[in-house]
Amino acid sequence: MLFVDSVDKYYGNKHVLKKASLQISEGICYGVVGPNGAGKSTLIKIIASIIQDYKGNVQFTEEKLRIGYVPQEIALEETVTAQENLIFFGKLYGLRGDLLRNRVKEVLSEIGLTERGKDKVRTFSGGMKRRINIGCAIMHNPKLIIMDEPTVGIDPQSRRYIFQMIEQFKIEGRTIIYASHYMEEVEQLCDEAAFIDRGQIIESGPIDMLINRHAVPAIFVKGLNSLPDNMEGLGSVKNKDGGKLVTTNHPLQAMEIILQHCKKTNVELERLELVKPRLEDIFFSLTGNQLRD
Amino acid sequence: MNAVINLELKKSIQDKGLLFWTLALPIVFTVLFISVFTSGLNEEESRPIILSIVSGYTIMFVFFIMISMTDSLLKDKNIGMVSRIASTPLSTYSYLLGKWIPYMYIIFIQIVILLLFGKFVYDVSLEQPIQLFMISVCLTFMVTGLGLALSVIVKTLNMGIAITQIVTLGGAVLSGLWMPVEMFPDFLQAISRLLPQYWAHQAFQEAMVGTLGGGQFLKILLILFGVGLAAFLVAILRYPNFLKQAKG
Numbered sequence: 001m002l003f004v005d006s007v008d009k010y011y012g013n014k015h016v017l018k019k020a021s022l023q024i025s026e027g028i029c030y031g032v033v034g035p036n037g038a039g040k041s042t043l044i045k046i047i048a049s050i051i052q053d054y055k056g057n058v059q060f061t062e063e064k065l066r067i068g069y070v071p072q073e074i075a076l077e078e079t080v081t082a083q084e085n086l087i088f089f090g091k092l093y094g095l096r097g098d099l100l101r102n103r104v105k106e107v108l109s110e111i112g113l114t115e116r117g118k119d120k121v122r123t124f125s126g127g128m129k130r131r132i133n134i135g136c137a138i139m140h141n142p143k144l145i146i147m148d149e150p151t152v153g154i155d156p157q158s159r160r161y162i163f164q165m166i167e168q169f170k171i172e173g174r175t176i177i178y179a180s181h182y183m184e185e186v187e188q189l190c191d192e193a194a195f196i197d198r199g200q201i202i203e204s205g206p207i208d209m210l211i212n213r214h215a216v217p218a219i220f221v222k223g224l225n226s227l228p229d230n231m232e233g234l235g236s237v238k239n240k241d242g243g244k245l246v247t248t249n250h251p252l253q254a255m256e257i258i259l260q261h262c263k264k265t266n267v268e269l270e271r272l273e274l275v276k277p278r279l280e281d282i283f284f285s286l287t288g289n290q291l292r293d
Numbered sequence: 294m295n296a297v298i299n300l301e302l303k304k305s306i307q308d309k310g311l312l313f314w315t316l317a318l319p320i321v322f323t324v325l326f327i328s329v330f331t332s333g334l335n336e337e338e339s340r341p342i343i344l345s346i347v348s349g350y351t352i353m354f355v356f357f358i359m360i361s362m363t364d365s366l367l368k369d370k371n372i373g374m375v376s377r378i379a380s381t382p383l384s385t386y387s388y389l390l391g392k393w394i395p396y397m398y399i400i401f402i403q404i405v406i407l408l409l410f411g412k413f414v415y416d417v418s419l420e421q422p423i424q425l426f427m428i429s430v431c432l433t434f435m436v437t438g439l440g441l442a443l444s445v446i447v448k449t450l451n452m453g454i455a456i457t458q459i460v461t462l463g464g465a466v467l468s469g470l471w472m473p474v475e476m477f478p479d480f481l482q483a484i485s486r487l488l489p490q491y492w493a494h495q496a497f498q499e500a501m502v503g504t505l506g507g508g509q510f511l512k513i514l515l516i517l518f519g520v521g522l523a524a525f526l527v528a529i530l531r532y533p534n535f536l537k538q539a540k541g
Contacts, residue, residue, distance in 0.1 A: 045376065048380040049379070049380055050376045050379045067380065069377060069380035071373040071376055071377050072373065073373030074372065074373070075372050075373035075374045075376070075377040076372075076374075077300060077304065077374070079304050079307055080300065080303055080304065080307075084300070084303070087296075088296050088299075089381070091295070091296035092296055092378065092381040092382065092383050093381060093382065094382065136377075146380075
């Protein structure tokens with residue numbers, strides 16, 4: 001559906017996007033993950049046709065008219081009503097008459113603001129503004145929805161509502177590009193992801209594949225003063241949450257050793273569990289922990 | 294483009310500050326200054342002063358629209374609206390026109406109301422209505438064109454306000470909107486003739502009393518239209534840079 005091929009972008013002398021390449025299939029949620037200033041928004045703006053002076057190619061199999069862009073900022077006219085904002089964007093996408101009126105009703109219902117359609121946006125909470133921000137981008141029923149940090153600064157209820165909307169978009173077969181620095185959101189919502197750091201896409205692919213490829217399994221033990229001697233060399237150990245986190249390529253073997261040790265010494269364990277690797281751990285293992293100021 | 298025009302008009306109608314700047318304040322100033330400068334003068338002596346103040350203050354106050362235009366475009370830029378609109382099928386130039394045209398309506402209505410105020414309250418004559426109409430149209434085009442150029446050039450509203458004050462108040466003094474240019478030294482009179490406000494003032498006064506000749510009328514229309522067109526071209530040239538700075 002979308003091919004991004006060797007895209008380079010400079011701001012003055014600053015090389016903010018370096019040979020970025022992506023391939024996004026139809027009907028999936030694709031996460032673009034990275035710290036602030038990594039180049040996510042630049043890449044998103046290039047895909048959304050906002051930035052047009054770049055090197056490389058961006059190709060769509062869909063017509064560009066079927067793209068909806070949800071910016072990071074709440075880009076709404078706050079002095080008019082939610083309904084008037086939707087009408088405004090609907091008209092920009094060419095909707096008129098009954099089609100426009102019906103679509104306004106549908107979108108207000110989709111974003112859970114039917115009752116507040118005639119209220120001015122400035123009276124809305126942050127979460128409601130975020131939802132109307134999304135509503136404006138889907139007025140024309142786009143096949144591809146590009147979302148740039150859509151959940152920044154909102155309450156958990158609104159965040160959950162937005163997640164449900166995204167799940168619904170996926171059920172409807174729409175493609176979503178979801179840029180965020182909240183990696184747990186990307187892990188929860190997306191099928192595939194690309195890690196971007198310092199303007200470079202450092203890894204991309206299906207989330208499960210990324211985890212399998214890069215994550216080192218670990219176990220968490222609580223209730224042991226010291227680990228058994230025969231565990232040495234099995235992996236690295238660090239203290240965490242009052243217990244020990246053992247990162248090892250042989251987690252089941254490590255668990256077995258611990259259980260046998262406990263049996264022998266009559267120690268009752270508080271916790272022993274396999275730790276599921278997270279996207280965030282992979283990102284840090286690929287990029288390091290240092291600040292990106 | 295109509296969607297942008299409608300939204301901008303809706304916002305402007307709700308803006309009570311705009312009503313104050315465009316109508317209330319100029320009317321108060323006109324009444325106040327006419328009463329001060331005509332105090333103790335007879336009817337015949339008062340006429341030219343009233344004529345100069347009504348037309349001069351109309352011209353001066355239309356320039357304050359540049360602040361509203363700057364505010365509107367900078368807000369759009371800073372809240373991500375400009376970027377968002379750039380992702381829609383609306384062309385950037387349609388957006389720019391959509392932001393411009395509503396202010397043309399506002400300024401034209403402002404000029405008409407202020408001139409009619411002069412007519413009905415001070416019995417100012419409007420002898421050449423077609424010429425007055427055409428001058429008003431070109432003045433509207435010029436002022437809003439300057440406002441558009443300013444909006445895409447400045448980075449902050451404070452800078453926009455500062456430049457508007459210089460153009461409005463500095464221009465008003467130098468072009469004889471506050472006092473007759475005949476009172477100025479020669480070099481200042483020469484500067485006056487470089488300012489579009491001076492020509493608009495001359496045209497308004499002459500068309501009001503019915504003495505605006507065809508050649509002079511066309512010359513002044515061209516001056517006002519030319520300044521407006523130049524400002525619009527500047528706005529178009531600067532717009533890509535404005536878009537680059539836009540958030541979102």
